[in-house]
Amino acid sequence: MQYLPIFTKLDNKPVLVVGGGDVALRKCRAFLKARAAVTLVAPDFCDELVELGNNNEVTLVEAYFNEHHLDGMMLVIAATDLEDVNAQVYEQANARNIFVNVVDDQPKCSFIFPSIVDRDPITIAISSAGTAPVLARRLREKLETLIPQHIGPLASLVGSFRDKVKQRLTSFADRRQFWETVFDSSVVSKVQTGDTSAAAEQLEQLLDAKPEPEGEVYVIGAGPGDPELLTLKALQLMQQADVVVYDYLVSDEIMELVRRDADLICVGKRLGDHSVAQQDTNQMLVDLAKQGKKVCRIKGGDPFIYGRGGEEVQVLAQNQVSYQIVPGITAAAGCSAYAGIPLTHRDHAQAIQFVTGHCKKDGQELDWQSLAKPNQTLAIYMGVIKSPHIQAQLLKHGRDADTPVAIIENGTRKNQRVVTGKLGELADLIERHSIISPALLIIGEVASLHEQLHWFGEKAQTSSFAQPLTGVA
Ligand SMILES: C[S@@+](CC[C@H](N)C(=O)[O-])C[C@H]1O[C@@H](n2cnc3c(N)ncnc32)[C@H](O)[C@@H]1O
Structure with missing residues (x-):
């Protein structure tokens, strides 16, 4: 050295x-x-x-x-x-x-x-002994993204309890065990969400009681597929989980990033293939958390946009299970960006509506009158199977048959495919190009911009992932 x-x-x-x-x-x-x-x-x-x-x-x-x-x-x-x-x-x-x-x-x-990662009082110093300062700086940047900001306040809080813990727990082994429990408890997430007084209160309680391991659930949006679209918070919580409960929609590359020794449970969710019923998934999350596990409930896109995240969190709240919600990039935002289709544009669309093509069996029919209005964009999730119905209803309610459409299959992933055409041929395009799930339909004037912009989108993603194909319609 x-x-x-x-x-x-x-x-x-x-x-x-x-x-x-x-x-x-x-x-x-x-x-x-x-x-x-x-x-x-x-x-x-x-x-x-x-x-x-x-x-x-x-x-x-x-x-x-x-x-x-x-x-x-x-x-x-x-x-x-x-x-x-x-x-x-x-x-x-x-x-x-x-x-x-x-x-x-x-x-x-x-x-x-040295190069410094400053999470005062935690400080990390990196040095290449003067041989490769740029490399040291790069390492620092990596650590900056990996080490959460709340580590500093957490260390300060823990520091303020050190003397008290020393007085109360005289043996070194007991103290070590106590701190292990603290760092596995929701004291950490309370600091993370900025509630340091609740964290301090809980630390007091842990010190008073013989602590039981405490579980919690992280409801995480994984984005549409490209792992580089994960948020830092998602990545950090994925690394803390004991169990990962995931859907098919979460890409393999993202699953590679969860904690190596975490248990993995797939709860399915493909159209017509609900391998685990929603209420069983809800109960599973509650049960795992009550066993003291840190549960990462990871979903494609954003958990609160056609992701049943709302239903799951309601059940967690009813059962008084601690949880955190981490938003993700929803398919409409991710797929449209990687396909070079701005969802709004001053010349083409002043509004955007997110629509599901797959409602509950007893659900209401969509408001086609409003959906058929011009100068707006429709981002239709789960619309592949219902595309003949969607096409027919929009035309019936006055949308022009020449309205541009884009179908983005496997958006943001290595195998992304974009097919473009007109509303009047939507269902035919889907059949002709054998579009498979997951696919997002974009209907509106902005879809025509794909021809102009997809190349630049492609360039912007050089280091990563999707290779949008030109429209083949
Ligand atoms: C159950 S919804 C989940 C939506 C998700 N919560 C979100 O915010 O993106 C599944 C639908 O989202 C759309 N979707 C999700 N990921 C996609 C992707 N990578 N490419 C295209 N469509 C996608 C598809 O329409 C798919 O059928």
């Missing part, structure tokens, strides 16, 4: 920055974050440093550097653009065993600044 990572407490400790420009300012700000007592030495200073000096946040010494400026310093940074001055700082600091960093000159650094 070329550098030992240590975290130093610089509170009021004297540090020196040699230089008065932008680089010195940057380094000075890093020191100020750690509340160090910063002195800067330079013949002149940039405006921001002068302001910091006037506010007594730093001490400015207007002078050329000499070795006496090092007196009493713990750390020193050489941030001038003069090689000989930087070299002089390095040599003299080294001679006095003071840690020194010459900016952008790694051989002249006895300490270096």
Whole structure:
């Protein structure tokens, strides 16, 4: 190991920055974050440093550097653009065993600044020992997306309970067991949702009682298929789950991202193939949570848009099971974007209606009069089988037979297919191209834009997934 990572407490400790420009300012700000007592030495200073000096946040010494400026310093940074001055700082600091960093000159650094993921009080430092700073920065970006923001407040809350827990639980093993329970409890999700006082209250209760493991359900929208369309929150909760209850609509690539050792339960849901009845799924979620499990209930698209998420959450609430709801990108938004079809457009559509082609058996007939109005877009979910009926009703209620339509099969996935044509031939297109589920119907003038825009959509998705095909109608 070329550098030992240590975290130093610089509170009021004297540090020196040699230089008065932008680089010195940057380094000075890093020191100020750690509340160090910063002195800067330079013949002149940039405006921001002068302001910091006037506010007594730093001490400015207007002078050329000499070795006496090092007196009493713990750390020193050489941030001038003069090689000989930087070299002089390095040599003299080294001679006095003071840690020194010459900016952008790694051989002249006895300490270096790592890339930082800051979730104060949790801090993660990454270093490539100066060999590959861009790679270190990339790693940092990855960690930034993986580590949730609430980790900081969670650590602060836990820190505020440490002494109390130490007094109450005298053995190390008991304390460790207690904290394991806390981190598996909904204290974490309470902090995550910003309710720190409820989290603190629950922590008190856990400390008072002999804690039972506590379950909860995450109702997560997985989006239409491309795993890169998952939200960060969805990904984080998927990694915490003990059990994953999923539908067919969730793509294999997304299922790859759930916690490796989680139990997987498929509850089906393809048209005409409800492998588990909805009320059984509802009950399963309640039972699993009551057994103390963290349950990830993952659904395609958004759980509250034709996803029965509402029904499931109602049952959880009735049974007093804790839950979180994570929205997902609904098929209409994802598929239309990847097919290059804006759902609204000032020249073509001022409104968008989400419609289901598959109502409850005893459900109401759709309001065809309203759906047939021009200058609006219809995004029709589960409309493939009912397409002859949809086509007939829209025409009967006055929608023009030449209205553009697009059928997007497997939207946002590797095998996305887009078929375009006119409303008058909708059912025929579906049959001729053997469209299979999942497929979304877009009816309205905007569908004609696919020809113009799908190429750009394709380019924008280079690193990922869908390869929208040109309309074949
Ligand atoms: C039961 S609904 C679920 C909708 C989901 N909750 C959402 O917000 O997208 C299933 C229907 O959504 C549409 N759908 C979902 N994912 C799709 C995809 N990747 N491509 C095309 N259509 C999709 C299809 O119309 C499918 O029949």
